[in-house]
Amino acid sequence: MDKYIKMPMDEETAAQLKCGDYVYLTGTVYVARDAAHQRMTEALARGESLPIPIKNAAIYYMGPSPAREGRPIGSAGPTTSGRMDKYTPALLDLGLRAMIGKGKRSQEVIDAIVRNGAVYFAAVGGAGALLSKCIVKSELVCYEDLGAEAILKIEVKDFPVITVIDRDGNNLYDLSF
Amino acid sequence: MIRTIDVSLITERICEMCIKANHVLSDDMKEALQEAAVSEQSALGKKILHQLLNNLTIAQEERIPICQDTGMAIVFLEIGQDVHFEGGSMEEAVQEGVREGYAKGYLRKSVVNDPILRENTKDNTPAVIHYSIVPGEKVKITFAPKGFGSENMSRIFMLKPSDGIEGIKEAILTAVSNAGPNACPPLVVGVGIGGDFEKAALMAKQALTRQTGAHSDLPHIHALEQELLQKINALSIGPGGLGGSNTALAVHIDTYPTHIAGLPVAVNICCHVNRHVVEWL
Numbered sequence: 310m311d312k313y314i315k316m317p318m319d320e321e322t323a324a325q326l327k328c329g330d331y332v333y334l335t336g337t338v339y340v341a342r343d344a345a346h347q348r349m350t351e352a353l354a355r356g357e358s359l360p361i362p363i364k365n366a367a368i369y370y371m372g373p374s375p376a377r378e379g380r381p382i383g384s385a386g387p388t389t390s391g392r393m394d395k396y397t398p399a400l401l402d403l404g405l406r407a408m409i410g411k412g413k414r415s416q417e418v419i420d421a422i423v424r425n426g427a428v429y430f431a432a433v434g435g436a437g438a439l440l441s442k443c444i445v446k447s448e449l450v451c452y453e454d455l456g457a458e459a460i461l462k463i464e465v466k467d468f469p470v471i472t473v474i475d476r477d478g479n480n481l482y483d484l485s486f
Numbered sequence: 487m488i489r490t491i492d493v494s495l496i497t498e499r500i501c502e503m504c505i506k507a508n509h510v511l512s513d514d515m516k517e518a519l520q521e522a523a524v525s526e527q528s529a530l531g532k533k534i535l536h537q538l539l540n541n542l543t544i545a546q547e548e549r550i551p552i553c554q555d556t557g558m559a560i561v562f563l564e565i566g567q568d569v570h571f572e573g574g575s576m577e578e579a580v581q582e583g584v585r586e587g588y589a590k591g592y593l594r595k596s597v598v599n600d601p602i603l604r605e606n607t608k609d610n611t612p613a614v615i616h617y618s619i620v621p622g623e624k625v626k627i628t629f630a631p632k633g634f635g636s637e638n639m640s641r642i643f644m645l646k647p648s649d650g651i652e653g654i655k656e657a658i659l660t661a662v663s664n665a666g667p668n669a670c671p672p673l674v675v676g677v678g679i680g681g682d683f684e685k686a687a688l689m690a691k692q693a694l695t696r697q698t699g700a701h702s703d704l705p706h707i708h709a710l711e712q713e714l715l716q717k718i719n720a721l722s723i724g725p726g727g728l729g730g731s732n733t734a735l736a737v738h739i740d741t742y743p744t745h746i747a748g749l750p751v752a753v754n755i756c757c758h759v760n761r762h763v764v765e766w767l
Contacts, residue, residue, distance in 0.1 A: 344604070374551045374594040383592055384551035389635045389668045411635070412668035412727065433726050434635060434670035435759045436537050437554040438545035456606040457554075457594050469537075471530075471728060482667055482727060 316407070316465070317365040320426040323406055328479035330472040332430065338367045338409070338468075340461035342388055345452055346396040353399065360451040360460060364404035371409075372457035373447075374437070382447045382463065384437030387411040390429070394418050401425045409470055413482055423478045430470035431481075443468040489623040490570045491767060493579035496627075499765050500583025503629035504559065505591035507761040508551045511542050514698040515674075515760050518735040522672055522725070531730025535672075538725070538758060549592075553759045556593040557631030559584045559613035562692065566622035577615065585609045596634075616688065625767040630695050636673070636757040639665035642687055645749040654679060654751050655714060661753035662718050662734070667727020670757035673734045674698060675718065678752040680744035690754035693738035695762040702739055711737045735760075 314322060316336030326332065339361045341349070349359055370390050374383030390410030397408070398421035406427050411434040414422075422429060432440060446464035453459050473481045519542075523535035545552040561580055573579075588595060588610040597611065598604040620626075641664070643657040658677060665673070678689025701708045714737045724730025735758065744750065 372554060372594065372596075374554045374556055375592045377549065377592050380550075383594070384545075384554035384556075386554050388555070389638065391668060411670065413666060431667070431726065431728070433534055433537050433541075434667075435553045435757050436541040438548065438550040438552060439537055439541035441550055442544065456608060457596060458606070471726075484729075 313467070316367050318367070318406055319365055320406070323426055323428045324476050326428050326472045326475055328472055328475040328481045328484070332470050332472055333467040334367070334470060335466050335468070336464065338369050338463050338465055339450070340369045340371050340373070340463055342370050342372050342458050343392055344455045344458040345460045346393050348452055350396045350399065359403070361462075363400060365406045366404070367407035367409060368400070368405060369409040369463070373441070374457075376447070382441055382444050385441040385444055386437030387432040387434055390414060397421065401427050414474060419474055419478050419480065422474055423476060426476045428472060428476060429474035431473045432468070432470050440468065487623065488568055488570050489566070490572055491625065492573040493571050493576050494573055495767060496576065496579040497583040497586065499627060499767065500561065500580055500629065501587040501590065503627065503763050503765060504584060504587025504593060504631070507629055507631055507763045508556045508591060508593050509549055510546050511552055511759065512762060515735075515758070516542060518698045519672075519758060522732040522735060526725065526730055526732050528724055528730035530728050531725040531732065534725040534728065535732070551593060552761075553633060553757075554594055555596060555633035555635060556588070557633050557761070558597055559610060560630045560632050560691065561613050561615045562628040562630070562695065563615060563617050564620050564626040565617060566624045567619050568623040569625055580613055580615055581611045584611050584613045627765045627767065628695050628762060630762040633757060633759065636665070636669040636755045639669040640690070640752075640754045642683065642750065642752045644683070645751055647747070647749050649749060651710070653749070654710070655717065657751045658714055658753050659717060659721070661755065662723070663721060665755050666723055669755045670759070671723050671727055671734070672725055672732045672758050674756045674760040675714070675734050675737045676754040676756065677737065677739040678754075679739060679741045679750070681742035681750060682745070682748070683750060685742055686750035686752035687754070689740040689742060690752035693740045694754055694756045694760055696738045698760065699736045700738075704741065707739050707741060711739050
């Protein structure tokens with residue numbers, strides 16, 4: 310069923326989402342992909358704090374194309390989530406509530422989703438122009454030298470996603486085919 | 487008769503092709519997606535296919551790249567043997583075209599300078615260039631930027647001759663199954679059979695640039711393309727990997743003679759944003 314959710318979201322809200330739910334997200338989401346995840350993991354290893362407030366946060370696995378004048382962002386669809394699997398359980402254990410990407414997750418990530426009451430959403434891959442229309446604001450947080458892989462803070466409005474892995478560990482990719 | 491071409495023309499043309507390929511999907515691909523939207527059996531799959539068609543309209547009208555992964559620039563150059571280039575390095579002219587196109591077109595710079603050190607080159611160069619020398623005095627440029635969500639799911643299998651046609655089918659279905667939702671289905675599947683290790687891989691990549699759904703001229707390969715398209719769609723991975731009857735839009739197979747001891751099979755998987763533009767000079 311269709312649901313409208315405000316971001317960031319708490320554990321109770323995440324618990325209401327079921328695998329297969331079509332969800333429209335509104336609010337603040339952080340953008341990070343491969344190199345940013347590696348840097349955040351290295352920062353944690355050095356005992357430093359993360360550059361984003363991780364508690365109840367949502368991370369969108371995405372690297373946008375450059376914005377044209379007058380636009381908040383360029384094309385902005387999801388990248389393959391599996392490449393972030395190695396870094397993800399540690400972030401979930403620190404309070405990361407939601408992830409938006411595309412494709413399969415490892416068993417370690419699914420276990421960490423269940424352990425922490427989190428949720429994994431998929432956005433439609435290859436629909437970056439369409440999805441960019443649901444992003445109303447974008448600002449740089451850190452790692453500017455990474456170019457398209459820098460961490461961004463974005464504001465989304467009715468951003469369409471599908472609940473793939475819910476807090477009980479049900480996985481839509483397993484049920485679909 | 488020797489024909490002289492100034493390399494600045496190559497730069498200019500490549501620049502335009504980078505921008506066009508990333509904003510306007512070719513008609514063959516658009517039509518294949520439209521047909522899929524009609525035939526799709528899953529309600530969610532149908533919804534996703536309509537979003538993809540809507541995405542193409544927004545991309546073209548508002549000049550937003552179809553996909554944020556505007557790819558590594560792959561360039562096929564078929565150069566007539568009677569052509570002489572002047573005005574500088576041909577290779578550098580191609581790289582300059584990519585540099586200008588990715589800057590002017592607001593395209594993402596997705597290339598790192600070294601696979602281990604991984605520092606972004608900030609201009610999407612270098613491109614991967616494949617040259618071939620052909621008869622005549624023309625130059626055919628095929629520009630096919632490739633995203634790595636699908637490239638990462640591509641595979642090569644060095645089969646034994648005894649594995650035969652059944653082994654080939656199993657290899658291709660294995661590659662597509664393993665790709666699952668990761669490669670942004672519905673897919674176009676490029677296959678190279680025969681040659682050696684790198685010839686098979688190159689054929690698989692080049693097969694993706696064929697007009698979508700155009701079949702092999704060889705009757706037994708045409709039959710194999712049809713059978714595999716049906717078998718891939720029976721996997722029910724569906725649009726976005728969320729189930730459905732359209733997992734692939736087309737299977738394109740190219741072949742080449744091979745060694746008595748070998749049967750190489752390369753599978754280059756492409757997402758539904760199978761970008762390819764062709765220009766002649």
